Amino acid sequence: MSNMYLDNIIDLYKNPLNQGTLEAPSVTYRAYSPVCGDDITLDLIIRDGKISDVRHRGVGCAISQASISLLTEEIKNQSTDKVLRMKPDHVVKLLGIELGPVRLKCALLGLEAIHEAIGKYHSLAPLKGGIILRTSL
Amino acid sequence: MIDQKKIKADFPILKKKNNGQRLVYLDSANTSLTPRQVVEKMDEYYEVYNANIHRAVYPLGERATFEYEAAREKIRRFIGAKSSKEIIFTRNATESINLVAQTWGRQHLGRGDAIVLSIMEHHSNIVPWQLLQKEKGFHIHYLSLSKEGRLNMEAYQRVIQNKNIKLVSLIHQSNVLGTLNDAKSLTELAHKRGIAVLIDGAQSVPHRKVDLKKIKADFFVFTGHKMLGPTGIGVLYGREELLQDMPPFLGGGDMIRSVGIEGSTWNDPPYKFEAGTPNIAGAIGLGAAVDYLENIGMKKVQEHEQKLLEYALKKMKAIPEINIIGPENAQNRGAVIAFNFAEVHPHDVATILGEQGICVRAGNHCAQPLLDYLKVPASLRVSFYLYNTEDDIDRLIEGLRLVKKTFHVEP
Numbered sequence: 001m002s003n004m005y006l007d008n009i010i011d012l013y014k015n016p017l018n019q020g021t022l023e024a025p026s027v028t029y030r031a032y033s034p035v036c037g038d039d040i041t042l043d044l045i046i047r048d049g050k051i052s053d054v055r056h057r058g059v060g061c062a063i064s065q066a067s068i069s070l071l072t073e074e075i076k077n078q079s080t081d082k083v084l085r086m087k088p089d090h091v092v093k094l095l096g097i098e099l100g101p102v103r104l105k106c107a108l109l110g111l112e113a114i115h116e117a118i119g120k121y122h123s124l125a126p127l128k129g130g131i132i133l134r135t136s137l
Numbered sequence: 138m139i140d141q142k143k144i145k146a147d148f149p150i151l152k153k154k155n156n157g158q159r160l161v162y163l164d165s166a167n168t169s170l171t172p173r174q175v176v177e178k179m180d181e182y183y184e185v186y187n188a189n190i191h192r193a194v195y196p197l198g199e200r201a202t203f204e205y206e207a208a209r210e211k212i213r214r215f216i217g218a219k220s221s222k223e224i225i226f227t228r229n230a231t232e233s234i235n236l237v238a239q240t241w242g243r244q245h246l247g248r249g250d251a252i253v254l255s256i257m258e259h260h261s262n263i264v265p266w267q268l269l270q271k272e273k274g275f276h277i278h279y280l281s282l283s284k285e286g287r288l289n290m291e292a293y294q295r296v297i298q299n300k301n302i303k304l305v306s307l308i309h310q311s312n313v314l315g316t317l318n319d320a321k322s323l324t325e326l327a328h329k330r331g332i333a334v335l336i337d338g339a340q341s342v343p344h345r346k347v348d349l350k351k352i353k354a355d356f357f358v359f360t361g362h363k364m365l366g367p368t369g370i371g372v373l374y375g376r377e378e379l380l381q382d383m384p385p386f387l388g389g390g391d392m393i394r395s396v397g398i399e400g401s402t403w404n405d406p407p408y409k410f411e412a413g414t415p416n417i418a419g420a421i422g423l424g425a426a427v428d429y430l431e432n433i434g435m436k437k438v439q440e441h442e443q444k445l446l447e448y449a450l451k452k453m454k455a456i457p458e459i460n461i462i463g464p465e466n467a468q469n470r471g472a473v474i475a476f477n478f479a480e481v482h483p484h485d486v487a488t489i490l491g492e493q494g495i496c497v498r499a500g501n502h503c504a505q506p507l508l509d510y511l512k513v514p515a516s517l518r519v520s521f522y523l524y525n526t527e528d529d530i531d532r533l534i535e536g537l538r539l540v541k542k543t544f545h546v547e548p
Contacts, residue, residue, distance in 0.1 A: 004488060004492075005485070005488075005489065005543045005544075010543065010544060010545065013485075013544075014545075034501070034505070035500055035501075037500060037501050037508070037514045037515035038484075039514065059482075059514050060482065061482035061483075061484035061485045062481075062482060062485045062544075063484070063485070065482075103484070103488060106484060
């Protein structure tokens with residue numbers, strides 16, 4: 001057996017971190033993988049260029065669910081700039097498991113969703129800050 | 138009975154260890170394994186008579202053309218087509234459907250018209266029509282299914298009464314549910330109303346005797362790589378009268394009669410639809426796959442798979458964590474079983490099985506509308522072919538135990 005299904009991965013799958021919805025998110029983003037049907041919806045609250053809170057919901061395999069749990073923990077209170085610089089390697093390191101190219105996609109869906117969500121927020125946010133836009137799917 | 142020892146000897150991949158274990162390949166509905174006879178026949182093209190077809194006049198070119206056309210003739214006979222002019226080589230079943238949509242469809246479908254598909258279609262029989270629909274503005278009607286996952290024939294009969302229906306395009310055997318649709322009756326009923334019929338045989342041709350003299354569809358598509366052949370070669374059967382009237386698909390060499398600066402005239406079918414140098418080795422390899430299947434006999438292939446299907450359904454129904462999607466009895470269906478295992482995501486199940494040398498498919502099987510309709514986000518799927526044995530199914534059941542253990546599934 002490879003070490004893909006370490007107990008911490010299974011634990012996170014069964015007891016995910018930061019799962020749910022936020023009352024008034026700055027941005028909501030849904031990422032979907034047409035290949036496996038993994039489906040992640042993210043709510044982010046962004047204040048002064050920092051991610052002050054985050055929640056996720058949806059369905060996915062143990063790898064994608066563990067990955068989004070760990071990532072949402074990681075990005076809290078971090079600047080969006082820093083989060084945007086986060087690389088795939090970092091996700092693999094967070095998970096601490098070996099992944100082939102096919103399963104790597106599952107692990108990276110969460111990071112992709114976070115990056116897209118921040119991108120969407122920046123494209124929607126007014127140039128002079130202050131107003132928080134609520135966006136739907 | 139199929140001589141399993143002989144079969145195993147023909148598939149070198151089955152002798153190789155997979156993660157240290159004997160390979161259990163249960164994903165033939167995705168792509169089938171390839172016997173050495175097919176590989177050797179393709180090698181022969183490259184090593185003995187590697188030349189272009191229909192243009193090289195030296196002996197190598199004659200031989201290549203002969204073998205390519207012999208493969209076409211084998212396929213014609215295999216599916217019971219009248220003429221080899223009706224057999225067009227494409228890249229795969231997907232390209233075959235796109236060809237029909239972009240030629241026949243473009244010519245015959247317009248605003249106010251409608252076509253009939255079913256909710257169990259593979260993406261390859263949905264998206265080409267949606268692409269054309271954007272341009273031409275016709276309506277697409279999707280047939281619903283019975284609770285058991287079979288086509289609703291009453292609804293079908295009702296729908297085809299509509300005068301605006303120009304085409305029915307349906308899957309012969311579902312790649313998810315395994316359901317076998319009655320292509321002969323579906324075609325007969327449509328023809329009575331003057332409606333053209335396309336049948337997608339990608340999942341049926343590899344596994345049972347298909348006879349177009351009985352089915353009588355206007356178009357019939359399938360692919361090589363699901364029937365022991367190589368990837369990158371597929372077939373479109375088209376009724377000759379229709380092919381004659383259809384405009385070309387792609388333009389280029391071999392599909393023309395004459396080319397002038399002012400315009401060109403087209404070659405006859407099937408060449409009109411085979412522009413450029415085709416997949417010569419692939420077509421010849423597909424011919425060898427047909428030889429291989431005919432040597433065993435399609436009846437035997439089907440009987441073997443039917444036995445495996447019955448065995449697998451019995452074993453799987455006895456496991457409470459397994460939830461089968463589609464008909465649970467073995468009648469009128471192919472050797473394909475979609476299922477879910479407890480609350481474990483199909484990708485995780487497939488990964489843990491894969492680590493034990495057991496190959497199964499997980500995901501939406503390129504049939505997202507069907508899974509949405511069934512309200513299943515994703516599923517597992519096992520599919521059998523002539524090289525599978527009851528032992529493979531036992532290994533699957535055994536392998537699922539490790540999934541249960543890894544995910545601490547409570548009984």
